[in-house]
Amino acid sequence: MAEENRLRTEEEKYREKLEALQNKRRNRFRILVCIDGSDEGYLGLKYAARMGGQRPDCDIILLYVRPIDQGLHSGGLQVRIARENMLSWGLELPGIRRLKTGLELLVGDEELKKEWEVETTNTIVDGDPLGDNKIEYRHSSGRTVVLKLKVAPDAASGILDQYELGPYNLIITGSAKQGRGRLRATLTPSVSEKVAYHAPCSVLLVRNLVPGKGHLVCIDGSDFSTQIVLQEAELAARFPDPKVSAICVSPDAEGMSKAEKIVVEASHMLKRELNFELKETYVEVGDPVEKIIEVGKNYSAIVLGDSGKGTMNRILGGGVSTDVLRLAYNSVMIMR
Known part of the structure; x- marks a missing residue:
């Protein structure tokens, strides 16, 4: 009984902390950019930067979703090494290279070292030894860039789950190929279509994006x-x-x-x-x-x-x- 009460108290504290954080974020303009290594993902990221990446009220969150236990082992040593790799930008980890490429499009190395504070966070996820990992960069102006390596059963679920940790004003993701049939798009929707149909916020689906044309x-x-x-x-x-x-x-x-x-x-x-x-x-x-x-x-x-x-x-x-x-x-x- 005591253990059950302790767990309930910890959950209540977590929810209170999350609610306070979400209330604070509602005063900011937050863009979730889905990175999967495609050209569309990086074009969407550049578009997010043009949309206000230099404004002090803007947060840009780069998200890479990987399947649970993607090539990782559950042994303690492997888990420790994997997390150390995450924190030091070890490129063996799934998704890290793609997130790092995205970061380089937003901030130069020298500026990052001199002007940005960094904080790392790991969240335990059942069934996966690495869990969710986040690296948050904060500039003195108020700007924030976050790199999020998230674990989920599939990419669409991961993106929609991430919204619940937001909130976000806009989700940007690469789009499915042009010309899919209505029946196919509805019964077997792509990741981008699932996000477009079910996300609570606005969604930009990137396809042949040419900036500056309005x-x-x-x-x-x-x-x-x-x-x-x-x-x-x-x-x-x-x-x-x-x-x-x-x-x-x-x-x-x-x-x-x-x-x-x-x-x-x-x-x-x-x-x-x-x-x-x-x-x-x-x-x-x-x-x-x-x-x-x-x-x-x-x-x-x-x-x-x-x-x-x-x-x-x-x-x-x-x-x-x-x-x-x-x-x-x-x-x-x-x-x-």
Whole structure:
């Protein structure tokens, strides 16, 4: 009984500490960048840096997820050596080389040594001798860069579990290949699709990302659409050269006047609320998915609100955001 009470007390203290930390983090802009060694992952990291990596309120967390007990042994000596390798950047450990490459894209070695404080943390994970490992770099300006080597049954679970330790404003991950069928994408979703469907925060799926071309935000006049365009403008303002355009698509010519009114009202609202001006506006007639993809290919990313549809609805009817995510030539951001 005493042991049970002790464990309960320790768990309560952990939860209180985590809650206090999460409340503190809500005042910061936190970006979780998923690193898997692909070009898309590193392009996403560079994009995160442009999004405010030099701002004192920005935390960039680099995450590499590895399967439980990936080539490691449970003996005490092996565990000790593995952890020492983690702390000294031993490259034998799965994922370390990829995280280190990401760190080098953000901070030079000399600056890192002279201007950044470092703290390492290890968390025990059942069934894995190495556990979760974190190296946190803190700059006197307030900026933070975190390298996280996380253990999980699969990459998507690890990314979504990491959000619960956040929170995060944005998750950036490489995207599945363009053109996957609706049924396949729904029944056997890729890692990026799982994250896009289930993450509680906004997700940027990186595909052929070319920085500096701005974002195209899709609007339809709904209250949710208004929230999305406001949120997108606030996010874009973090870039050194914020450029946001808006598109509204009417399915037929009869709806053109309504679509034009929606675009004008959105433009006025941004100017009134945030003193933010849209770069371009588009009113199109036709299939929303086709028109958004056609116009959106000239931008760094297409921005849409989450359709909120469940698995069966995605199979039967898709949704504009879901279909654009599958079919777009370039990067897509799902806003929440």
